Amino acid sequence: MSDITKQTLSELVNNIKEKKLSSLEVTKAFIDRSEKSKELNTYITEDFSNALDKAKKFDDNPNLDLKLPGIPMAVKDLFCTANLRTTAGSKILNNFIPTYESTVTQNIWNEGAILIGKLNCDEFAMGSSNETSFFGNVQNPIDKNLVPGGSSGGSSSALAAQLTPITIGTDTGGSIRQPASFTGTVGLKPTYGSCSRYGIVAFASSLDQAGPMAQNVEDCALLQEVISSYDQKDSTSIDFKRNQYSKELTKDIKGKTIGIPKEYRVDGMPKEIDDLWQKGIEYAKDCGAEIIDISLPHTNYALPTYYIVAPAEASSNLARYDGVKYGFRADGENLIDMYEKTRSEGFGAEVQRRIMIGTYVLSSGYYDAYYLKAQKVRKLIKNDFDEAYKKVDAILTPSTPSSAFKIGEKTNDPVSMYLNDIFTVPVNLAGLPGISIPAGHDVKGYPLGLQIIGKAFDEQNILNIAYAMEEKINFKNKITDWWIK
Amino acid sequence: MSKEKSEYLIHRNDNQYEVVIGLEVHAQVLSQSKLFSTSATKFGAEPNTQVSLVDAAFPGMLPVINEFCVKQAIKTGIGLKAKINKRSVFDRKNYFYADLPQGYQISQFKDPIVGEGKVILDMPDGQKEVGIERLHLEQDAGKSIHDLDPKNTFVDLNRSGVALMEIVSKPDLRSPEEVNAYIKKLRSIMRYLGTCDGNMQEGSLRADVNVSVRKKGSKDFGTRCEIKNVNSIKFMQMAIEYEANRQVDLIEDGQSVDQETRLFDTKKNETRSMRSKEDAHDYRYFPDPDLLPLEVSDEFIDQLKSEIPELPDEKKKRFIDQFKLTPYEANIMVSDIETSNYFEDVVKKSDVKLATNWIIGELFAVLNEKNLEITDSPISAGNLSKLINLIKDGTISGKIAKTVFEQMMEGDKDPKKIVEEKGLKQESDPKALEALIDKVIDNNRDKATEYKSGKVKLFGFFVGQVMKVSGGKANPQLVNEILKKKL
Helix, strand or coil, rough: CHHHCCCCCHHHHHCCCCCCCCCCHHHHHHHHHHHHHHHCEEEEECCHHHHHHHHHHHHHHCCCCCCCCCCEEECEEEEEEEEEEECCCHHCCCCCCCCCCCCHHHHHHHCCCCCEEEECCHHHCCCCCCCCCCCCCCCCCCCCCCCCCCCCHHHHHHHCCCCCEEEECCCCCCHHHHHHHHCEEEEECHHHHHHHCEEECCCCCCCCEEEEEEECCHHHHHHHHHHCCCCCCCCCCCCCCCCCCCCCCCCCCCCCCEEHHHHCCCCCHHHHHHHHHHHHHHHHHHHHCEEEEEECCHHHHHHHHHHHHHHHHHHHHHHHCCCCCCCCCCCCCCCCHHHHHHHHHHCCCCCCHHHHHHHHHHCCCCCHHHHHHHHHHHHHHHHHHHHHHCCCCCCEEEECCCCEEECCCCCCHHHHHHHHHHHHHHHHCCCCCCCEEEEEECCCCCCEEEEEEECCCCHHHHHHHHHHHHHHHCCCCCCCCCCCC | CCCCCCCCCCEEEEEEEEEEEEEEEEEECCCCCCCCCCCEEEHHHHHHHHHHCCCCCCCCCCCCCCHHHHHHHHHHHHHCCCCCCCCEEEEEEECCCCCCCCEEEEECCCCCCCCEEEEEEEEEEEEEEEEEEEEEECCCCCCCCCCCCCCCCCEECCCCCCEEEEEECCCEEEEEEEHHHHHHHHHHHHHHHCCCCCCCCCEEEEEEEEEEEEEEEEEEEEEECEEECCCHHHHHHHHHHHHHHCCHHHCCCCCCCCCEEEEEECCCCEEEEEEECCEEEEECCCCCCCCCEEEEEHHHHHHHHHHCCCCHHHHHHHHHHHHCCCCHHHHHHCCCHHHHHHHHHHHHHHCCHHHHHHHHHHHHHHHHHHHHHHHHHCHHHHHHHHHHHHCCCCCCCHHHHHHHHHHHHCCCCHHHHHHHHHHHEEEEHHHHHHHHHHHHHCCCCCHHHCCCCCCCCCHHHHHHHHHHHCCCCCCCHHHHHHHHHCC
């Protein structure tokens, strides 16, 4: 079968279960395509030969009751993987090999999947274009020199380029949904507390959430079912009844109410984004949903709030990378000198910028004006959603204010880069689930995504809406394999 | 009649200065595992053998609160008669140091687990109440070892993440003696509760000491200096004396005291500036987003209240009521849980008055001399009560008892056996004593005549002679009685 890598996850699972394909064949196919796709620079660390061994082992004694039987899979390099280098896209962890496994990846391997490698990402997940990675830019398979989004840019690129049938990312302010939108794939940021943060290199603890990325909603639902679990090793993990998201998936969303927040109609938003949103509204109506205009009055404050809260937490979370215990260390005259050199050389510019912002907003004398106020605004933003959800079951917005941009286009303008997260950030601040589905193309033929935001713990509902709309939208990614010679 | 208060004042020229002291005591929680990880907390283990991935702050590792440590902190709060906060918050205190793997210490800043409370001190001139500002839970740091190598510092993370209770007093202490009493009382309460072993040598109890001075009668506080991390009561007292005098000298010299953090140099017996207010760390406290606010229910607190043993103040009251001890005696007996247990064991089967005297007198003298704790006493409570009963029933005299006591020290021997083996039993048979006394009078006819003619002082001579002849075993009381009749 030459078209193995074109198959969706559910097709691959069926083919393996029906013994039409072996794990080794599937694993080999994705590895072969990955080998031919080095130009995309999606991998930081490959684990191909181990993966082939694991696939053989699986085939020798296949457990076909598992949800991901012998399915190869590459993951964002923010998840700690036992005995395989984990860098978080940073020089400072260039040589770091964990002895432990993140809960989310462990859940995946427990269901039979096989790790094939670690995917590129923005350094410590700080970025919207994968350009802050120490390991270089990632190409978007949609077009040459186009960013794949970020921070889960390696994941979105590898997924869209069919180097991995599914993948996982992490989303602190949009890092799953924005790259999904830029690459014509599906990405879900679950409710905060749905997926354990144990073993995930922390960026901003109160916002970070791991989530599935897939070619379609069904695959996304299955992967969410696998990775979401209550974990006592993460104090912010929440013990709620988790659905069998893939089994309970339905296109019947008749009577569901979907809110359209007027505040998301931002100044300077390209017409094609607005048009896409309108089309989305029509699709939702076609599916039987009822559209209701709503207001999320504090939306304007979400981005500044995020850029206080996230750097504040990051400045503290990244203090442990000091050259003392593990990772990169630069020689110094004394302890302070060693710290300064290690952190100056070990962290890239964007990470340093955010550490400085975070340190500033937490400083005594500024704490009340920035951090404390941001926490209050965060509460107001959450209240906005709570109010809205008294009237609607879900909220529909564009995923991003534009399609993917060129590599280098925004690197010198951090604010314009940050604006990319304008529609995704409020969801993280409120701890809600949000899914981005591909919904159309811009004039250049680049994919555009729509975001469906749900109530807390209501992943099933937004997956259902996405599933129903996906059918109406009937999106086809335009990928030419330009990078394969 | 009220006793005059003995004030601790520093005199300079014509001025009298009062010393104001507040303590931040760091008490290590007695627990098997650390505050946010499952690593062991045993003292004296090989370096870096009690370190988990969480303690060493590996990427992606998260803290999970140890419920037992929370219980210990709440129990301590109850022991300090303090308000237990049903909601408390863990904050990050950010600073860089090689033995602080996370780059922050998880502590409680704005919302501690325990609020205001009090400790009662028994001072020679009466009771004194010291206010407790708060008690909060926090992680200990690791240990930097600078003297193993001329160029490198070694780090031992065994202590990293161990649970500490920081107990902050109000600035209510006024003398080194009060500090001594306060630390001892705090230690005693925590040892009664089993929440801290109070072992200062092992660093389980140490304190930052805040000292300021002001002219006697002044209502305003002077500028304070904080003396960091003092780990013995003696050093605290020395540091306070030095620091208070230093501050008084500055003021008398027309200078002002700078608010600063100081170190106590135990070798030179002086405090030295560590950093000034300007150089003070900005710890950038903020709520730890890895931990939810800690919420405890009324039922949880009530359950812990029901587990609180009788504490020193209550025990003292009971000892006075039940055993008729003087307040002085009661204070000594309740000063630590082991002494009070020992005392109660002894008086279970023997006379209280004698037991009190023997414990405070003979036993403590010997323990002090041999530098032993009461738990290491060579004489068990059971054998001490047997000895007391031998005195009480007249089997031996108090004097003989001392000889027996000395032999018991050799290895907790049953005093009855010692008395039997050495033939130390007191002669209390009146007939035998009469015979003895008759013999003594017979041998000293001339003195007996002198006595009868009015030289009553000679009575002592006859008692001495009888005791001598009996080898010290004659019952002195009976000897007195019979002699009086016979002479």
